[in-house]
Amino acid sequence: MLFNSIDFAIFLPIVFVLYWFVTKRSLSLQNVLIVCASYLFYGWWDYRFLALIALSTLVDFLVARQLQKETVRKRRKALLFVSLVFNLGMLAFFKYFNFFIESWVDAWQLFGIEMQTATLKIILPVGISFYTFQTLSYTMDVYRKKIDATNSFMQFAAFVSFFPQLVAGPIERASHLLPQFQTKRIFNSEFAISGFYLIIWGLFKKVVVADNCAYFVNQIFDGYGSYSSMELFLGAVLFAFQIYGDFSGYSDIAIGVSRLFGFDLKTNFSFPYFSRDIAEFWRRWHISLSTWFRDYLYIPLGGSRGSTWQNVRNVFIVFLVSGFWHGANWTFVVWGAIHATLFLPLLLLQSNRKHITSTKLSLQQVPMLVGTFVVVTMAWIFFRADSVSIGYQYILDIASFNSGTTQVFYKTSKTVLFTAIIVVSIGILLLFEFLAIQKDKKEVELNRYTAIAVVLLICFMGVFKNPSAFIYFQF
Amino acid sequence: MMQLFFKRIGFILLLGFGIAMLVSAGSLWLLRQSSFYKPSFLVNDIPEKNFDYIVLGASTGLTTLNTTVIDSVIQTKGINLSMDDTALSSQYLMLEHFLAQGKTTKFCVLAPSAASFDAKDPDISDNDYRFLPYINEDYVFQYFKQYTSTRAKLVSNSKWLPMLGVSYFNVEVFYPSLFTIIQPKKRNRFDAKGNYTYPIKNNKEAAISEFKAFPVSFSNHYIAKIKALCMANNIELICYFSPIKGRKVIAETTSFSIINHSDVLKNEAYFYDVLHVNTRGRQMASIHFANVFQTLLK
Numbered sequence: 001m002l003f004n005s006i007d008f009a010i011f012l013p014i015v016f017v018l019y020w021f022v023t024k025r026s027l028s029l030q031n032v033l034i035v036c037a038s039y040l041f042y043g044w045w046d047y048r049f050l051a052l053i054a055l056s057t058l059v060d061f062l063v064a065r066q067l068q069k070e071t072v073r074k075r076r077k078a079l080l081f082v083s084l085v086f087n088l089g090m091l092a093f094f095k096y097f098n099f100f101i102e103s104w105v106d107a108w109q110l111f112g113i114e115m116q117t118a119t120l121k122i123i124l125p126v127g128i129s130f131y132t133f134q135t136l137s138y139t140m141d142v143y144r145k146k147i148d149a150t151n152s153f154m155q156f157a158a159f160v161s162f163f164p165q166l167v168a169g170p171i172e173r174a175s176h177l178l179p180q181f182q183t184k185r186i187f188n189s190e191f192a193i194s195g196f197y198l199i200i201w202g203l204f205k206k207v208v209v210a211d212n213c214a215y216f217v218n219q220i221f222d223g224y225g226s227y228s229s230m231e232l233f234l235g236a237v238l239f240a241f242q243i244y245g246d247f248s249g250y251s252d253i254a255i256g257v258s259r260l261f262g263f264d265l266k267t268n269f270s271f272p273y274f275s276r277d278i279a280e281f282w283r284r285w286h287i288s289l290s291t292w293f294r295d296y297l298y299i300p301l302g303g304s305r306g307s308t309w310q311n312v313r314n315v316f317i318v319f320l321v322s323g324f325w326h327g328a329n330w331t332f333v334v335w336g337a338i339h340a341t342l343f344l345p346l347l348l349l350q351s352n353r354k355h356i357t358s359t360k361l362s363l364q365q366v367p368m369l370v371g372t373f374v375v376v377t378m379a380w381i382f383f384r385a386d387s388v389s390i391g392y393q394y395i396l397d398i399a400s401f402n403s404g405t406t407q408v409f410y411k412t413s414k415t416v417l418f419t420a421i422i423v424v425s426i427g428i429l430l431l432f433e434f435l436a437i438q439k440d441k442k443e444v445e446l447n448r449y450t451a452i453a454v455v456l457l458i459c460f461m462g463v464f465k466n467p468s469a470f471i472y473f474q475f
Numbered sequence: 476m477m478q479l480f481f482k483r484i485g486f487i488l489l490l491g492f493g494i495a496m497l498v499s500a501g502s503l504w505l506l507r508q509s510s511f512y513k514p515s516f517l518v519n520d521i522p523e524k525n526f527d528y529i530v531l532g533a534s535t536g537l538t539t540l541n542t543t544v545i546d547s548v549i550q551t552k553g554i555n556l557s558m559d560d561t562a563l564s565s566q567y568l569m570l571e572h573f574l575a576q577g578k579t580t581k582f583c584v585l586a587p588s589a590a591s592f593d594a595k596d597p598d599i600s601d602n603d604y605r606f607l608p609y610i611n612e613d614y615v616f617q618y619f620k621q622y623t624s625t626r627a628k629l630v631s632n633s634k635w636l637p638m639l640g641v642s643y644f645n646v647e648v649f650y651p652s653l654f655t656i657i658q659p660k661k662r663n664r665f666d667a668k669g670n671y672t673y674p675i676k677n678n679k680e681a682a683i684s685e686f687k688a689f690p691v692s693f694s695n696h697y698i699a700k701i702k703a704l705c706m707a708n709n710i711e712l713i714c715y716f717s718p719i720k721g722r723k724v725i726a727e728t729t730s731f732s733i734i735n736h737s738d739v740l741k742n743e744a745y746f747y748d749v750l751h752v753n754t755r756g757r758q759m760a761s762i763h764f765a766n767v768f769q770t771l772l773k
Contacts (some may be wrong), residue, residue, distance in 0.1 A: 006625070020477065049548075187476050187477055187480070188476065189476045189477065189478075189479040189480040189483075190479075192480045193479075193483050193484070195484075196480075196484050196487075285529050324625070414646065417646055417650050418646070435480070448483065448486060448487055451487045451491070452487055452490050452491040452494070455487065455491035455492070455495070456491060456494060456495055456498070458494070459491075459492075459495045459638060459642045459645075460641075460642065460645050461645070462642065462645070464625070464642060464643045464645070465643060465644065465646075
């Protein structure tokens with residue numbers, strides 16, 4: 001079920017009423033309702049993969065319970081190993097099996113050896129990368145004795161399948177979200193209203209910003225060979241806003257919907273295009289994933305406390321794995337490598353935490369913002385391209401500064417209209433975010449009147465006829 | 476606690492959607508006053524009541540039959556009411572709309588693409604939203620109501636909630652309506668007699684030697700509906716097959732007259748693409764049509 005669908009517009013109020021009016025008196029019943037609603041939400045897309053979520057829930061629930069009881073180190077390690085193998089194995093099979101096979105064949109072809117192998121027709125279950133990482137963090141935290149294993153299967157099932165963040169995050173930690181399923185929820189109007197505002201803002205980002213940008217992005221990336229350097233560059237800029245509006249819009253809606261049910265999810269995006277360097281970008285972009293990799297991969301590898309060589313290695317490993325997490329394609333690995341390369345100088349010069357305390361922006365910092373945005377945009381080209389060679393050619397075509405116009409943006413009255421809508425919507429997005437940053441807020445804050453204005457913008461500037469699926473569903 | 480929440484979101488949703496509803500109703504009103512799309516062009520820009528013929532069709536009818544040329548050749552009074560990217564069902568709706576304005580015609584020239592005559596039309600056509608400003612007319616409402624797709628439902632329910640259709644087709648409806656405030660007489664890609672032409676892309680002379688058969692069996696049930704509507708209003712129906720590059724339509728029926736010009740243009744220089752003629756081809760095809768049509772008039 002998509003957040004921007006009529007199905008969800010019917011589903012949400014029904015679950016809300018059942019949750020706060022029918023099951024209000026019983027915590028257990030509320031959790032049962034959340035599990036049922038979440039399975040319905042997921043099964044609406046493809047019910048066959050519900051078994052995978054159920055299996056993942058069961059395995060990690062049992063492993064964590066056993067870990068809690070077990071004191072022998074070797075056995076504890078073995079139990080953790082079971083969880084890792086199961087979760088990563090599931091991910092590897094559904095997401096990476098064909099990629100590994102094809103890469104294996106390609107590698108041998110480099111040496112002139114032809115191999116005949118069969119690939120499987122595997123459908124990627126939506127959100128598998130998100131919920132496997134969420135359950136993995138639970139067993140790893142229990143293993144590290146940071147949290148206690150829960151005894152309630154229903155609470156754990158609700159934590160794993162919680163529908164607002166099931167298919168595209170934010171990836172929540174058990175230490176933060178699981179206790180919320182264990183305590184009685186009291187309806188807080190202000191909290192719920194802030195959630196409602198976030199839903200509206202998230203819809204604006206998705207339906208207005210992202211989906212309008214998609215109109216040009218798809219044209220330009222699909223036929224990149226026939227566009228001028230400026231058109232290609234602007235196409236990449238629009239993709240930067242498309243993916244941001246799409247993914248952060250989803251996160252905002254997820255956080256907003258959770259608040260309607262009394263749950264507090266962590267911030268996933270914190271105005272990333274106002275970053276002054278790459279390190280700050282990664283503190284603002286997909287925070288739940290980058291902190292996951294920091295805590296469960298980077299720090300266990302030694303973080304930045306080792307030798308220079310070890311620091312370089314750790315940064316590369318984290319960024320490459322992070323890129324690979326996004327999808328079974330070398331384009332994502334290259335995207336990760338570019339970010340690692342951009343991040344390393346800051347780490348080595350120990351200036352990666354330079355902007356950690358100051359959030360407010362000044363006019364003198366504009367060149368830093370623009371510079372960071374441009375390099376991030378260039379890296380996005382590989383993220384969007386179908387193959388590494390296409391991404392490379394796309395960048396070469398931009399760098400060639402070939403003569404040409406920006407005709408694609410004003411060729412017909414319809415394209416002029418789309419261009420105008422995009423310029424206005426991105427302007428509004430950046431203005432609201434800039435104001436929030438200057439007020440030191442974590443999220444864009446609407447009031448009742450700006451909320452009405454945003455509702456009107458959604459109605460008259462949104463894309464409803466040919467909406468795009470959320471990009472991060474494929475991950 | 477819950478009361479405050481419902482009050483606040485109720486205020487936002489009611490006021491937000493209330494304003495959206497008013498803006499949408501205003502948008503449809505503006506389009507009704509304009510000449511931007513064919514349905515309102517017919518109402519606002521065409522004072523004549525009686526015609527010798529009207530042309531109903533999709534892009535083929537729109538860009539092949541130039542009523543200005545036809546009228547100058549055989550001294551008739553005609554108008555082109557074709558709309559691109561529409562189906563036979565839309566042409567039926569346009570005929571109803573034409574008659575609803577109290578206008579009459581002796582002949583109705585049906586000129587959609589040849590494939591339309593056998594299509595199923597399971598959904599509204601891509602450009603049927605052009606009738607949205609007239610959703611309160613019963614014939615328009617009934618037309619959209621018969622379809623079950625989401626977009627058809629959104630349009631039909633716009634009778635009560637205009638925001639549904641206007642938001643869904645905002646690029647096609649809302650923004651053009653704003654444009655009509657500045658230029659109410661602006662027509663969207665057709666001239667004062669409803670015609671439009673494709674430019675000459677390729678002026679290369681190359682004879683077309685082979686014409687493959689393209690059988691048409693008139694299985695689309697809207698043919699019968701259009702025929703019945705014509706009969707009820709004393710209109711003679713003519714089905715016109717426009718030139719197709721390298722195809723010859725094979726079609727026979729005794730129910731109505733056919734003018735089959737699918738293979739009449741035998742040079743690539745007359746074509747814009749496989750299905751559409753260019754300005755040169757339009758001139759030729761219109762003269763061919765006028766000559767045949769003249770015999771039917773007698």
